[in-house]
Amino acid sequence: MNFTQSFRLxxxxxxxxxxRSLLTMLGIIIGVAAVIIxxxxxxGMQVYMNEEFESLGSNQVDAMILGDxxxxxxxxxxxxxxxxxxYPQYLSGVTPELRITAIVRHGADEFTRTEVEGVGETYYSVxxxxxxxxxxxxxxxxxxxxxxxxxxxxxxxxxxxxxEAFGGSAxxxxxxxxxxxxxxxxxxxxxxxxxxxSGDDVVYIPYTRAxxxxxxxxxxxxxxxxxxxxxxxxxxxxxxxLFKIFQDSDRYVVLTAAEMMDAMNxxxxxxxxxxxxxxxxxxxxxGIGIMNIMLVSVTERTREIGIRKSLGAKPKNIRxxxxxxxxxxxxxxxxxxxxxxxxxxxxxxxxxxxxxGSEDSFRAVPTLSGILVAFGVSVAIGVLFGYLPAxxxxxxxxxxxxRYE
Amino acid sequence: MEHLIExxxxxxxxxMGDTDVHALDGVSLTVDQGEFVAIVGQxxxxxxxxxxxxxxxxxxxxxxxxxxxIDVSTMxxxxxxxxxxxxLGFIFQQYNxxxxxxxxxxxxxxxxxxxxxxxxxxTRAVRALERVGLADKRKNLPSQLSGGQQxxxxxxxxxxxxxxxxxxxxxTGALDSRTGREVLAFLQQLxxxxxxxxxxTHDNSIAVKARRIVRLQDGxxxxxxxxxxxxxxxxxxxxEEAAV
Ligand SMILES: Nc1ncnc2c1ncn2[C@@H]1O[C@H](COP(=O)(O)OP(=O)(O)OP(=O)(O)O)[C@@H](O)[C@H]1O
Ligand SMILES: [Mg+2]
Numbered sequence: 256m257n258f259t260q261s262f263r264l265x266x267x268x269x270x271x272x273x274x275r276s277l278l279t280m281l282g283i284i285i286g287v288a289a290v291i292i293x294x295x296x297x298x299g300m301q302v303y304m305n306e307e308f309e310s311l312g313s314n315q316v317d318a319m320i321l322g323d324x325x326x327x328x329x330x331x332x333x334x335x336x337x338x339x340x341x342y343p344q345y346l347s348g349v350t351p352e353l354r355i356t357a358i359v360r361h362g363a364d365e366f367t368r369t370e371v372e373g374v375g376e377t378y379y380s381v382x383x384x385x386x387x388x389x390x391x392x393x394x395x396x397x398x399x400x401x402x403x404x405x406x407x408x409x410x411x412x413x414x415x416x417x418x419e420a421f422g423g424s425a426x427x428x429x430x431x432x433x434x435x436x437x438x439x440x441x442x443x444x445x446x447x448x449x450x451x452x453s454g455d456d457v458v459y460i461p462y463t464r465a466x467x468x469x470x471x472x473x474x475x476x477x478x479x480x481x482x483x484x485x486x487x488x489x490x491x492x493x494x495x496x497l498f499k500i501f502q503d504s505d506r507y508v509v510l511t512a513a514e515m516m517d518a519m520n521x522x523x524x525x526x527x528x529x530x531x532x533x534x535x536x537x538x539x540x541x542g543i544g545i546m547n548i549m550l551v552s553v554t555e556r557t558r559e560i561g562i563r564k565s566l567g568a569k570p571k572n573i574r575x576x577x578x579x580x581x582x583x584x585x586x587x588x589x590x591x592x593x594x595x596x597x598x599x600x601x602x603x604x605x606x607x608x609x610x611x612g613s614e615d616s617f618r619a620v621p622t623l624s625g626i627l628v629a630f631g632v633s634v635a636i637g638v639l640f641g642y643l644p645a646x647x648x649x650x651x652x653x654x655x656x657x658r659y660e
Numbered sequence: 661m662e663h664l665i666e667x668x669x670x671x672x673x674x675x676m677g678d679t680d681v682h683a684l685d686g687v688s689l690t691v692d693q694g695e696f697v698a699i700v701g702q703x704x705x706x707x708x709x710x711x712x713x714x715x716x717x718x719x720x721x722x723x724x725x726x727x728x729x730i731d732v733s734t735m736x737x738x739x740x741x742x743x744x745x746x747x748l749g750f751i752f753q754q755y756n757x758x759x760x761x762x763x764x765x766x767x768x769x770x771x772x773x774x775x776x777x778x779x780x781x782x783t784r785a786v787r788a789l790e791r792v793g794l795a796d797k798r799k800n801l802p803s804q805l806s807g808g809q810q811x812x813x814x815x816x817x818x819x820x821x822x823x824x825x826x827x828x829x830x831x832t833g834a835l836d837s838r839t840g841r842e843v844l845a846f847l848q849q850l851x852x853x854x855x856x857x858x859x860x861t862h863d864n865s866i867a868v869k870a871r872r873i874v875r876l877q878d879g880x881x882x883x884x885x886x887x888x889x890x891x892x893x894x895x896x897x898x899x900e901e902a903a904v
Binding site: 260267268271558559561562563564565566567568569570571572652653654657 | 712718760774821
């Protein structure tokens, strides 16, 4: 008796009680669908983040100064500019990024959660129309070199202030930061969900102006390497320069965008693995369900087993018959689960695009590897949990099985 | 010459609570190739127990059983399965067809376990069904056949694998006397073709058709000889049995 015969026999036996077979498969169906949905979401997330990262500029190198920057050893902004000028083949620009605390007022309105950042003109790339954070300019212009040089009191506001403070016409109007008036020269596009404290609740001012306003100096510098390939070398240059200043490698951290992305991906992978394992738990439950039904089935079919044995079925024939039946049950459950999972992933993509309101935002894409693994695991679980009942059937004594009522 | 079947002092003892039931109580007996043996005896005398041991479906508590000169207790499960498959054909009182398989599939079963190819299985099963006159019912499920037809299917199944020994445990027990006689005629024909037939029956009119009768009582052989011997036929208990 070979595999296809056993397989056909299994299909036959499953089709004689379709409802029961379906209920048996339910655990596997749900488990596989959950694994597919989670891996699709994870993969979609990864694709989304990587695309975002490409659009931000994969050539970014981020230097953070740790601890007190105002002691005897400190970074002079001019040194950083000089570094860029010295290595034009590796570095194409740098901007300080300094977050200051300032109360934002417009008329009688006060915005306490607005993030106020001092940056240079390099923070925004005209060719790509995007800031290093990924925001796009909607109206007006971004901060210029001259703004920084002359410490102009100008600012670029996010979509939240544009809407909440200015009712959609911020350009040319003014707001105050810690009592000092600033003129709005640019407005950013919607970037997050345009709520208070979100990524849209920001004000960018020239870094020179921010330094004067806060009395501190910048502790973060965003370099642009000439390309993605030169980013690691650029990182080395920045590190060497910072070491010259601090003589202590614990005082600063320099990361390329690629490294940040890798760190994010690693985190995401870990998260996905944990979630997938949790989803896989339901596969285990499904396997136990299969074992349960197979045990019942073996008991119900004791007489059939006896007849088969009297006609010359070997223990291994009987074992195969039941193992394949269990495997087939879970395989069919796996296929149904995959279909359900793909359907759910597409539905999720659709819902997310409705909620986020943009076409090309986030897509939950089922991965081939996710599908193959889910299918493989479900078959393996069926075979594994089918083995015990199958073995019980195989070991039945022929005459006892034949006499069973 | 060595015997086809040889029981040497076979005991089968069931422990039922405090008491021991000696289903077989020291049975020694031989059957040779080509014989037609009827095993008779009152209910509970151990006929089925003996038959199940002959058919390698059950094992004796003690004693040795030689089949074709080989001690069956030395065979493993696979070898015994092989013997049942190739050498023995069973006909049961309750037919023992598999309900969800159709007639043809039921008859093909022994060939399936013998590893015969699909085509050959088909032709041999159809041929076996033709012999019992049921080839036209091949697509029917057992439940769609009469008792006599089902028994003929089970005979076809026993024949399909071309076994040399046919073991029939009260094959006519559930059939009317006419159908029973047909089945018996069939067994006689098989015996005439050279097969060994061992038949269990309650019915004296059937038993006397065998060439040899083995009578059991309380697990012991009380008569073993030609069917035409007066001691072979009716005993008072059997009449009572038949009346019940
Ligand atoms: N599995 C069992 N457990 C306990 N006792 C059993 C078992 N099988 C048979 N027996 C006992 O063994 C004895 C012989 O039984 P067996 O079935 O061989 O009788 P039989 O001659 O075939 O009877 P019948 O003509 O009614 O079929 C009986 O007393 C029966 O009760
Ligand atoms: Mg009996």
